[in-house]
Amino acid sequence: MISKKLQDAINIQINKELYSEYLYLSMAAYLESIGLSGCSHFFKIQVQEERYHAMKFFNYMNERGGRVILDIIEQPQVDFNSPVEIFELSLKHEEYVTKLINELMDVAISENDHATKSFLNWYVDEQVEEESSMDNILNQLKLIDGKGQGMLMLDRELGQRIFTPPTDSE
Ligand code: OFO
Numbered sequence: 001m002i003s004k005k006l007q008d009a010i011n012i013q014i015n016k017e018l019y020s021e022y023l024y025l026s027m028a029a030y031l032e033s034i035g036l037s038g039c040s041h042f043f044k045i046q047v048q049e050e051r052y053h054a055m056k057f058f059n060y061m062n063e064r065g066g067r068v069i070l071d072i073i074e075q076p077q078v079d080f081n082s083p084v085e086i087f088e089l090s091l092k093h094e095e096y097v098t099k100l101i102n103e104l105m106d107v108a109i110s111e112n113d114h115a116t117k118s119f120l121n122w123y124v125d126e127q128v129e130e131e132s133s134m135d136n137i138l139n140q141l142k143l144i145d146g147k148g149q150g151m152l153m154l155d156r157e158l159g160q161r162i163f164t165p166p167t168d169s170e
Pocket of ligand 1: 016017020050053094097130
């Protein structure tokens with residue numbers, strides 16, 4: 001059974017993952033409103049990824065005899081200035097989530113919970129991908145200055161993103 005300390009920490013992380021989902025959905029809504037439907041699609045797929053992250057914690061908690069307690073989800077930013085700003089904020093957000101996962105790992109270590117340490121390794125690896133994906137797109141956006149023909153091409157490319165649930169999909 002999971003300790004109370006870890007249970008509380010995982011409940012906070014579930015809320016953060018749901019906030020990530022909400023934040024990216026807000027970005028998708030904004031991008032749609034300015035006609036960048038490919039970029040909007042990219043973030044709608046990101047929303048599915050974040051729901052997967054939240055549900056993976058949700059299911060793990062139940063498996064370990066913990067109790068999931070849902071809390072209020074903070075309102076995300078609704079207005080943005082440009083696609084460049086959106087990807088800058090997304091990268092910053094993913095760096096923040098990486099920090100949270102590392103802190104959660106510190107709690108699992110201090111509680112000597114080997115099962116949770118092993119479970120969290122998936123998130124440690126996933127965060128490398130999350131940061132890298134936002135960073136790559138941000139770099140491309142900066143190269144084309146977020147506008148013109150290049151922007152339209154990138155928008156088309158991002159519109160091709162597909163959600164591939166990991167094999168242990170719940
Ligand atoms: Fe985007 O990684 Fe979860 O929050």
